[in-house]
Amino acid sequence: MNVQSYLIQETVNGILTEISDFQEGEMLVLKDNTLAKKLKVSRTTIRTAITELETKGIVEINGSHKQVLRSPNSSDYFDTSNSVSSKEEIIEKYFLDLINRGKLLPGDKFSELELAKSSGCNTITVREFLIKFSRFGLIEKSPRAKWQMVKFDEKFALELVEFRRILEMNSITQLLAVPEGDAVWSELSELLDKHLAVLEDVENRYTELSELDRKFHFIVQRASDNRFFMQFFDVVSLICHYHYQWNKGDELERNKVALEEHVEIITQLLAHNTSGVIIAMETHLNTAKKTLLRSAHGLE
Amino acid sequence: MNVQSYLIQETVNGILTEISDFQEGEMLVLKDNTLAKKLKVSRTTIRTAITELETKGIVEINGSHKQVLRSPNSSDYFDTSNSVSSKEEIIEKYFLDLINRGKLLPGDKFSELELAKSSGCNTITVREFLIKFSRFGLIEKSPRAKWQMVKFDEKFALELVEFRRILEMNSITQLLAVPEGDAVWSELSELLDKHLAVLEDVENRYTELSELDRKFHFIVQRASDNRFFMQFFDVVSLICHYHYQWNKGDELERNKVALEEHVEIITQLLAHNTSGVIIAMETHLNTAKKTLLRSAHGLE
DNA sequence: TTTTTTATTTTTATATATAATAATCATTTT
DNA sequence: AAAATGATTATTATATATAAAAATAAAAAA
Numbered sequence: 126m127n128v129q130s131y132l133i134q135e136t137v138n139g140i141l142t143e144i145s146d147f148q149e150g151e152m153l154v155l156k157d158n159t160l161a162k163k164l165k166v167s168r169t170t171i172r173t174a175i176t177e178l179e180t181k182g183i184v185e186i187n188g189s190h191k192q193v194l195r196s197p198n199s200s201d202y203f204d205t206s207n208s209v210s211s212k213e214e215i216i217e218k219y220f221l222d223l224i225n226r227g228k229l230l231p232g233d234k235f236s237e238l239e240l241a242k243s244s245g246c247n248t249i250t251v252r253e254f255l256i257k258f259s260r261f262g263l264i265e266k267s268p269r270a271k272w273q274m275v276k277f278d279e280k281f282a283l284e285l286v287e288f289r290r291i292l293e294m295n296s297i298t299q300l301l302a303v304p305e306g307d308a309v310w311s312e313l314s315e316l317l318d319k320h321l322a323v324l325e326d327v328e329n330r331y332t333e334l335s336e337l338d339r340k341f342h343f344i345v346q347r348a349s350d351n352r353f354f355m356q357f358f359d360v361v362s363l364i365c366h367y368h369y370q371w372n373k374g375d376e377l378e379r380n381k382v383a384l385e386e387h388v389e390i391i392t393q394l395l396a397h398n399t400s401g402v403i404i405a406m407e408t409h410l411n412t413a414k415k416t417l418l419r420s421a422h423g424l425e
Numbered sequence: 426m427n428v429q430s431y432l433i434q435e436t437v438n439g440i441l442t443e444i445s446d447f448q449e450g451e452m453l454v455l456k457d458n459t460l461a462k463k464l465k466v467s468r469t470t471i472r473t474a475i476t477e478l479e480t481k482g483i484v485e486i487n488g489s490h491k492q493v494l495r496s497p498n499s500s501d502y503f504d505t506s507n508s509v510s511s512k513e514e515i516i517e518k519y520f521l522d523l524i525n526r527g528k529l530l531p532g533d534k535f536s537e538l539e540l541a542k543s544s545g546c547n548t549i550t551v552r553e554f555l556i557k558f559s560r561f562g563l564i565e566k567s568p569r570a571k572w573q574m575v576k577f578d579e580k581f582a583l584e585l586v587e588f589r590r591i592l593e594m595n596s597i598t599q600l601l602a603v604p605e606g607d608a609v610w611s612e613l614s615e616l617l618d619k620h621l622a623v624l625e626d627v628e629n630r631y632t633e634l635s636e637l638d639r640k641f642h643f644i645v646q647r648a649s650d651n652r653f654f655m656q657f658f659d660v661v662s663l664i665c666h667y668h669y670q671w672n673k674g675d676e677l678e679r680n681k682v683a684l685e686e687h688v689e690i691i692t693q694l695l696a697h698n699t700s701g702v703i704i705a706m707e708t709h710l711n712t713a714k715k716t717l718l719r720s721a722h723g724l725e
Numbered sequence: 726t727t728t729t730t731t732a733t734t735t736t737t738a739t740a741t742a743t744a745a746t747a748a749t750c751a752t753t754t755t
Numbered sequence: 756a757a758a759a760t761g762a763t764t765a766t767t768a769t770a771t772a773t774a775a776a777a778a779t780a781a782a783a784a785a
Binding site for chain 4: 726727728730731732733734735736739740741743744746747748749751752754
């Protein structure tokens with residue numbers, strides 16, 4: 126039997142969940158229109174999924190009449206945890222992994238075909254992904270030439286840091302204006318606890334900074350409530366993360382400092398101490414700048 | 426005879442220019458290696474172009490020996506002024522034209538195939554262009570659904586204006602710090618003259634604002650000397666331009682005000698009056714905000 | 726030895742075809 | 756009349772093929 130597509134599998138699982146409380150002897154009829162609305166897919170998809178359920182013996186189809194025969198058990202569900210919804214996800218994962226493992230360094234060249242072969246996608250999927258990804262300013266190409274990782278020099282680093290400084294300073298001011306009862310304050314105090322927990326055992330847990338850093342800056346940027354700011358959150362976040370990869374040398378010490386700086390900012394935020402927040406943030410961004418510059422120089 | 430591609434035509438023209446000072450009886454031999462370096466194309470391209478020159482009777486090919494026979498006349502050159510270098514340029518022109526003529530309004534849907542047919546490109550070219558263009562935040566799509574012009578509501582407008590305000594305020598501060606002798610100051614005073622000229626005959630020339638506006642804000646943003654800022658100059662510029670299209674009602678009055686505001690900013694800039702610049706810029710951005718908001722409301 | 730050329734291989738750009746999914750419209754059922 | 760369905764059409768996603776251009780490597784010439 127041929128393997129169904131991800132969407133069909135997910136839809137089958139969705140229908141199974143819908144009918145999971147079916148009782149023996151009950152009269153349960155499936156309407157594709159209703160299911161389509163509920164699962165937010167087209168009726169065509171629902172019908173393919175119901176046909177699949179018929180072969181599983183869970184549903185009986187009699188013309189337009191689709192009746193549930195038995196309640197589903199766990200083996201009826203498709204395991205979609207390991208599948209990917211599309212080729213695009215495959216190449217995205219594959220490419221980001223290359224970056225994160227330092228297989229693609231600034232100045233490196235690579236071709237679409239090469240990526241397509243090694244990732245198991247076709248060239249068009251790869252190409253479209255690269256076009257989309259080029260928005261981050263990390264890769265570029267000229268017509269009929271190979272793609273190239275952007276050379277990461279001091280100027281690039283300084284521009285990035287300056288841009289980030291302006292966006293974050295603005296957002297954090299907005300954040301300070303958020304009223305007391307808002308959910309963001311409990312989010313922040315939770316985040317503070319997590320930071321403290323990691324700091325307690327920093328020798329073993331210092332690598333968790335990466336995730337906390339992303340979360341922290343996400344909360345800050347989100348306060349701007351501005352889609353253009355958020356667009357750039359992704360860009361800056363990715364690029365910074367990318368370049369932190371290579372200074373493994375003093376990673377423990379560096380991460381410890383960053384964690385402590387986060388703690389200071391969040392504490393000042395929770396105390397609603399405007400000038401304290403600004404100063405702490407300024408310090409943090411300056412440290413980040415130094416780190417980034419060092420990583421830029423390390424590559425020359 | 427089949428029409429050569431744009432690149433070949435341009436290369437032929439390039440070689441013709443190279444040998445344009447050929448004298449009767451002179452011994453002029455073409456080396457593809459040298460030409461390739463000079464014209465910045467590959468040797469493959471040079472060889473195709475030289476073959477073309479042989480059929481035109483300008484060059485004689487004897488194995489590896491390529492000798493110029495006569496000096497080229499103007500009819501030997503290809504007219505590439507009307508051709509486009511690639512399909513991508515076609516679709517880009519076509520799509521921007523649709524936008525500018527108000528054929529694509531917020532909320533409108535359109536399909537790749539539709540665009541491909543009407544523009545004469547294939548779907549892949551269209552698709553890749555749309556992916557690239559979606560970076561501007563003006564169009565979006567969900568999987569297997571049509572593309573859609575983003576609904577332009579008040580929130581969108583406010584976010585855009587706020588983002589612009591932060592970027593431009595920062596850039597103009599940088600601009601003020603540029604030393605006296607820099608070329609930017611003469612650029613600005615030229616731009617001031619152009620503004621004044623248009624204002625002299627504003628009833629007939631008010632449509633020239635669009636170009637002056639782009640130039641002015643470009644000079645301001647460029648002062649940031651930051652690629653991330655510049656990326657967004659394009660985005661903001663396009664979106665604003667797009668949305669100004671529809672309030673044709675008070676266009677004369679509106680453009681006149683904008684021109685006068687530009688004059689004020691540039692004057693203050695040339696006088697190096699920091700606070701004056703800030704105030705004038707603030708006023709200008711507020712006017713732009715009002716205009717944009719009115720255009721957002723007009724669409725509801 | 727260095728440069729140039731020929732021949733070959735890679736790579737991107739473009740075109741076309743098929744499959745999967747969504748949307749539509751006329752008809753039937755409720 | 757409203758909702759649901761079947762049949763059809765439209766559209767995107769994916770795959771494959773061909774052409775144009777660039778890059779490379781080995782051979783030839785300077």
